[in-house]
Amino acid sequence: MNDAAADVAARDRVWFVGGGVVLVVAILVGVSIGPAGPDWWRVPLELLDRLPLIAIDSGVTEPQWNIVWKIRMPRVVLGALVGGMLSIAGAGYQGVFRNPLVDPYLLGAAAGAGLGATIAIAIGRGAWNDWPVNPVPAIAFVFAVVTVLVTYTVGTAFGGSRSGATLVLAGVAVVSFTSAMQTFVLRRNLDVIREVFEWILGSLANATWGDVRLCAPYVAVSSIVLIMHRRHLDVFRVGDDEAATLGVSVTRTRLVIVVAATLGTAAVVSVSGLIGFVGLVVPHLVRLLAGSRNKRVLPMSLMGGAAFLVLADVPGRILENPAETPIGVVTAFLGAPFFIYLLRTKRISA
């Protein structure tokens, strides 16, 4: 038995190292490939050259380096943050509600952000362009958080404290209400529909280091809180009642996990728009491959989701060059067949 436990720990390490390697490779691919800039193979050499104590002549010119560092790098890092955050939040939500169909947008983070962005864009009409900081993400973030708060208040006020199901249903109601408001605002401001639509589709195209700085702290805190609760999420799998008799304060723990997952989700959604599929499917991919212990699922979702979104962002840049294929389209296009393939070969369970 002790050997078996040591074995499991050793395999955990293999998975984490493997996930780390995949993420690093994905990031290298992400910064190396693009329509402009240096030859792809020169970029990793240049990155190595910039490390202390290493000198390699990569032949990358200063303007080319600027493309890599100021345009591609923030985009890749933001993609990693968004993908990792959506996936780990999805894993947390699925665990806490014991529902495999739940995604991080469940309680209204996305719908709220969408409403906020629509209102901001409709009021601003490009006037924001003169501002030093674009206020759209900030407004979207506030709306996302407020919407989830409303869902939580409604869900717990009428549903009794221990029921996760009422919270999910409250989410459904609040999301439809919020979407209806968004449609209403949009109908009255048809001239900005294109801008709003592009925001809704989600994009990493205009990512800046500023965006990265904006959401990185949320992603970090929320991931740490979620990983801290990995054991609680395992306990949640046997049901609320039994979780309670195993010493978990069900209502409080659920609240903490939901708040952490929601803050992180709201932060990334407000800078990237609504990127679907990742938060729902990546945790399932991880469970199918690495098993369902949350000690593995949470960190692997973080790394796997990051790698997945960074890679999914690559074809979007080249396919319709100079136009961008929306990343939400690519994630579903790549992810859905792969997911179906896994469903066929392995058996899925919630």
Next chain:
Amino acid sequence: MSELVLSDVAVSYGEQRAVLAFNDRVDAGDWVGLIGPNGAGKSSLLRAIAGLVDHDGTITVGGDDLARMSDRERARNIAYVPQEPLIPNDMTVSDYVLLGRSPYIGYWSTESKHDRRVIADVLDQLRLADFALRPLGALSGGERQRVVLARALAQQTPILLLDEPTSALDIGHQQQALELVTELRREQSITVISALHDLTLAGTYTDRLVMLHEGQAVASGPAAEVLTAERLGEVYHVCVTVDVDPDDGAVIVVPRRGFPVGPPR
């Protein structure tokens, strides 16, 4: 010692009162069987002790009030096996039993050598060691029941609550499960309180029976005193004869054909 004392424990769901002012004292190491018809309040009483429903009155373990304990402390004092445990099919037996150690493991730590030792011992005791790495979905009903019991034992609590532990098992596995509980509580002097449907089995395995009817204890004592044909007729509206084995005093309840006393509700 960790005796369990219940004073004026009452449970209600809105207007509906499930348990009315229940008083009892269960000595350390005793096994008390709760019997009574469906809806008599057995499960509600167990759930109140487990801290799953709000209740009036006080419940103490070894003199300590349960209401003053944190969730983790309570989980170190009382283990609870529900009637229909939720079984995650892809979880392995050892991971599942490990959940029983969660009241002892902090936020940042992982299971210690001691925790693993406890799990190994429990798995050995319940003859589950060979199953340790199997997924729960691959187990039979009887094995699953043992695994749930193993998880509760891994909590190392002085008190074990079992809600209908044998309702899903055939007669052979029922007996096996109850023998196992008998063995375990003798070895570790665990106090057991269980709701049981089968009256004969309840009388055979427990030290004392408490019969609940409409939320109140209507009889308490050894099986021969509690299980009388007359009382069973009144409480269950059933027509039975009660035989006592002349050799070992075992009380055997036998359903008979004939009209129950009053309509069943």
